Amino acid sequence: MIEATGLTKRYGDRTAVDALSFRVPPGKVTGFLGPNGAGKSTTMRLILGLDAATSGTVTVGGRRYGRLGAPLRSVGALLDAKGVHGGRSAYRHLAGLAASNGIPRTRVDEVLELVGLPPATARKRTKGFSLGMGQRLGIAAALIGDPEVLILDEPVNGLDTEGIRWIRDLMKSLAAEGRTVFLSSHLMSEMELTADHLIVIGRGRLLADTPMRDFLAAHAQAHTLVRTPEPERLRQLLEVRGATVRLDPRGGWQVAGPDAEAIGDLARDHGLAVHELTPARSSLEEVYTAMAQPSVEYRTGDGKSAATRAATPAEASADTSVRTNTQEEWVR
Numbered sequence: 485m486i487e488a489t490g491l492t493k494r495y496g497d498r499t500a501v502d503a504l505s506f507r508v509p510p511g512k513v514t515g516f517l518g519p520n521g522a523g524k525s526t527t528m529r530l531i532l533g534l535d536a537a538t539s540g541t542v543t544v545g546g547r548r549y550g551r552l553g554a555p556l557r558s559v560g561a562l563l564d565a566k567g568v569h570g571g572r573s574a575y576r577h578l579a580g581l582a583a584s585n586g587i588p589r590t591r592v593d594e595v596l597e598l599v600g601l602p603p604a605t606a607r608k609r610t611k612g613f614s615l616g617m618g619q620r621l622g623i624a625a626a627l628i629g630d631p632e633v634l635i636l637d638e639p640v641n642g643l644d645t646e647g648i649r650w651i652r653d654l655m656k657s658l659a660a661e662g663r664t665v666f667l668s669s670h671l672m673s674e675m676e677l678t679a680d681h682l683i684v685i686g687r688g689r690l691l692a693d694t695p696m697r698d699f700l701a702a703h704a705q706a707h708t709l710v711r712t713p714e715p716e717r718l719r720q721l722l723e724v725r726g727a728t729v730r731l732d733p734r735g736g737w738q739v740a741g742p743d744a745e746a747i748g749d750l751a752r753d754h755g756l757a758v759h760e761l762t763p764a765r766s767s768l769e770e771v772y773t774a775m776a777q778p779s780v781e782y783r784t785g786d787g788k789s790a791a792t793r794a795a796t797p798a799e800a801s802a803d804t805s806v807r808t809n810t811q812e813e814w815v816r
């Protein structure tokens with residue numbers, strides 16, 4: 485369990501982390517989201533005692549990081565995959581970590597196998613490592629002490645599709661063993677598949693602390709993916725009736741308002757061919773993008789103050805609400 489209470493970090497007049505309170509429970513993968521500069525890395529550094537909080541506290545298993553006896557046995561972290569001395573081999577790097585934390589050397593071979601670094605590669609200097617190999621080594625280092633808590637900043641950075649799937653399965657299995665897994669990622673599609681719970685911050689403040697399922701249920705919008713050989717004609721027919729029509733990244737229209745049946749009937753009544761009608765909901769990426777936007781800059785009510793604050797989830801979701809007609813309006 486990781487527990488932050490009123491955690492605040494200021495650098496000069498810049499508040500990187502602003503009165504954050506949250507818990508990261510064991511047995512789940514918790515995703516940590518926020519736009520660039522939101523304060524995710526700073527929060528992770530504070531958890532790991534790499535930076536001192538201006539005020540507030542953060543504990544791991546009820547203790548501050550600095551009070552943990554053998555830290556690598558309690559917390560494994562991947563913050564910067566390049567933080568390994570390039571002249572050293574992966575094996576020597578891990579053996580050094582093991583020795584300084586009272587971990588048997590046999591564990592080095594175990595974690596190398598676990599992360600898929602072959603013995604021959606592990607004996608080479610790490611300066612020749614690809615980004616993906618560096619990530620695997622960083623994860624091996626995080627796992628060496630068989631810790632209860634894992635903190636990973638962008639663990640899928642530089643990994644190929646197979647590597648990304650491997651990380652996903654690893655995170656899920658570590659959580660299933662009852663460990664606490666806290667990870668940040670900019671790859672939303674991946675986060676949606678991996679995390680059970682989400683902590684979202686913006687400008688250092690907490691925006692949401694919620695199960696992934698509830699987050700999507702509360703903020704995702706139902707829509708229909710529509711493909712037709714006459715997209716402009718269909719768009720006009722739909723918009724005139726108050727539907728919201730957006731381009732879907734995969735091509736075709738995303739239509740909010742009428743359901744698939746109503747869209748199909750409308751097209752038929754106007755002699756339009758429809759090649760696809762698929763009911764869908766917004767992805768985590770779409771919900772998150774809409775939500776993170778208001779936290780970038782928010783002017784207070786008096787109109788003069790330049791002070792900013794993060795939008796609440798309700799405010800953020802209000803920004804993204806679309807007009808939806810009742811289904812009756814679509815029955816002609």
Ligand SMILES: Nc1ncnc2c1ncn2[C@@H]1O[C@H](COP(=O)(O)OP(=O)(O)OP(=O)(O)O)[C@@H](O)[C@H]1O
Nearest residue numbers: 495498499500518519520521522523524525526527
């Ligand atoms: N050592 C530092 N000195 C001064 N300002 C800092 C320092 N570290 C971070 N900041 C500032 O604190 C804010 C939060 O930065 P942080 O790196 O924690 O954000 P982040 O959410 O991890 O961003 P990213 O997604 O880009 O990694 C930023 O405005 C950053 O410029």
